[in-house]
Amino acid sequence: MQTHHHPLLQWRQSTALRLVAVGPTLLLIYVIAVVRTENFTGFSDSLDVPFPPYQTVQLDTDDHTEPLPEQRCSTSITIHAPVVTPRPNASHMIFGVATSVERLCGSLDSFAHWAGGTNAHIVAVVDNEGSVTQSEKRATELGIRLTIIQNSDELLDRYFSLIRTLLERKNELTKWIVLIDDDTFFPSMKNLVQRMAIYDPTEPQYIGALTEDMSQMYYGSHMAYGGAGIFLSIPLVQQLSAVFDDCYDFKHSGDRMIAQCIYHHTTTKLKWERGLHQLDLRGDASGFYESGRPLPLSLHHWKSWFHADMVALSKVAAICGEPCLLRRWRLSDDWYLINGFSVIQYSTPLPDSITMEQTWDNSKYKGPDPFAYSLGPLRKKDEGKVSFRLKEAIEETDRVRQIYVHKTAPERKPQVLEVVWKLVH
Numbered sequence: 001m002q003t004h005h006h007p008l009l010q011w012r013q014s015t016a017l018r019l020v021a022v023g024p025t026l027l028l029i030y031v032i033a034v035v036r037t038e039n040f041t042g043f044s045d046s047l048d049v050p051f052p053p054y055q056t057v058q059l060d061t062d063d064h065t066e067p068l069p070e071q072r073c074s075t076s077i078t079i080h081a082p083v084v085t086p087r088p089n090a091s092h093m094i095f096g097v098a099t100s101v102e103r104l105c106g107s108l109d110s111f112a113h114w115a116g117g118t119n120a121h122i123v124a125v126v127d128n129e130g131s132v133t134q135s136e137k138r139a140t141e142l143g144i145r146l147t148i149i150q151n152s153d154e155l156l157d158r159y160f161s162l163i164r165t166l167l168e169r170k171n172e173l174t175k176w177i178v179l180i181d182d183d184t185f186f187p188s189m190k191n192l193v194q195r196m197a198i199y200d201p202t203e204p205q206y207i208g209a210l211t212e213d214m215s216q217m218y219y220g221s222h223m224a225y226g227g228a229g230i231f232l233s234i235p236l237v238q239q240l241s242a243v244f245d246d247c248y249d250f251k252h253s254g255d256r257m258i259a260q261c262i263y264h265h266t267t268t269k270l271k272w273e274r275g276l277h278q279l280d281l282r283g284d285a286s287g288f289y290e291s292g293r294p295l296p297l298s299l300h301h302w303k304s305w306f307h308a309d310m311v312a313l314s315k316v317a318a319i320c321g322e323p324c325l326l327r328r329w330r331l332s333d334d335w336y337l338i339n340g341f342s343v344i345q346y347s348t349p350l351p352d353s354i355t356m357e358q359t360w361d362n363s364k365y366k367g368p369d370p371f372a373y374s375l376g377p378l379r380k381k382d383e384g385k386v387s388f389r390l391k392e393a394i395e396e397t398d399r400v401r402q403i404y405v406h407k408t409a410p411e412r413k414p415q416v417l418e419v420v421w422k423l424v425h
């Protein structure tokens with residue numbers, strides 16, 4: 001097949017100013033070669049390359065399937081990454097989720113990232129609406145140890161009953177009973193297992209995360225919020241099981257029922273594990289993801305209150321490992337790559353590397369600092385930030401292609417940035 005270049009294809013050195021759309025869709029390619037190294041010590045904070053050169057492609061014509069010129073695949077930079085390590089062993093954790101048949105099926109791909117191949121046992125209690133054989137088959141394909149129980153109880157009852165169901169299903173290895181939502185996501189199971197090892201499971205333990213928003217806490221309580229994951233040790237669950245019927249009468253949201261049961265019947269109190277995140281942020285949560293802080297242990301609300309595709313985000317771990325997820329690199333011309341989430345340029349240079357941009361909606365709480373106790377230090381939203389957001393990630397042999405899209409005004413064509421992560425042997 002003959003390779004001919006589209007007349008509109010043109011290569012130029014990019015500057016931020018030239019990024020302003022010049023008619024047709026901009027297609028930018030960035031290739032990061034990854035060398036896995038035995039004595040890897042960590043990723044740097046910056047990459048010594050500018051925002052990639054770009055070419056202009058008319059994507060809405062018949063020509064768009066033409067092969068692109070070879071130089072599009074030339075390497076922009078080479079970085080080092082950790083060698084592949086075995087999946088962590090999470091056979092001491094049993095996870096319970098109350099959801100529907102349909103939502104369970106839609107959650108399996110994200111469950112696979114953290115539970116696949118780890119021996120973590122997931123018990124899903126779902127409604128009676130339809131068959132679960134498809135989910136069971138898919139879970140097996142994905143290496144997830146999944147048990148599905150169907151019953152017709154109300155969702156609330158299904159959630160609270162998980163305490164008993166999981167206690168019945170535990171085995172001699174089980175140390176932690178974990179309640180999750182179907183949109184709870186653990187970016188690195190290795191980090192989670194390592195972190196949980198600091199807590200003594202032979203003591204009654206109630207471990208989780210507060211909401212980030214004081215107004216939620218004002219109406220809820222000082223308790224573990226369900227979406228972040230609630231970690232209970234066996235001794236505590238045994239205490240709760242003994243007073244199960246009493247607690248059943250509380251009839252609040254599931255996580256509040258758990259909290260009330262613990263607070264009314266035991267002297268155990270919440271240990272706030274700061275890596276876990278309920279993520280009660282409405283609207284644009286980009287400031288959280290782009291903060292450059294350590295990779296969270298859990299994330300939530302990513303397909304409801306705001307949108308961030310966790311399955312797409314985590315794909316690149318196949319090339320550069322879980323430590324590179326959400327890693328923030330500064331490029332040489334003050335653009336930032338937040339791996340698996342966005343490629344951005346702030347309208348004014350970042351004042352520091354510690355504050356988090358408060359991009360999300362204001363709290364309904366009228367007192368001071370409704371988010372600072374959980375996420376501070378914060379800084380004001382940057383209204384002029386240019387942002388390419390991850391839309392898709394494609395896994396191929398020895399490489400992952402991430403597609404980031406910048407939507408300008410509705411009448412303008414979107415701009416597309418492709419970041420190719422390529423494994424070098």
Ligand SMILES: *[C@@H]1O[C@H](CO)[C@@H](O)[C@H](O)[C@H]1NC(C)=O
Pocket residue numbers: 089090091173
């Ligand atoms: C995981 O850990 C348990 C308990 O320590 C052990 O019995 C089991 O063999 C381990 N599994 C793997 C695959 O290493």
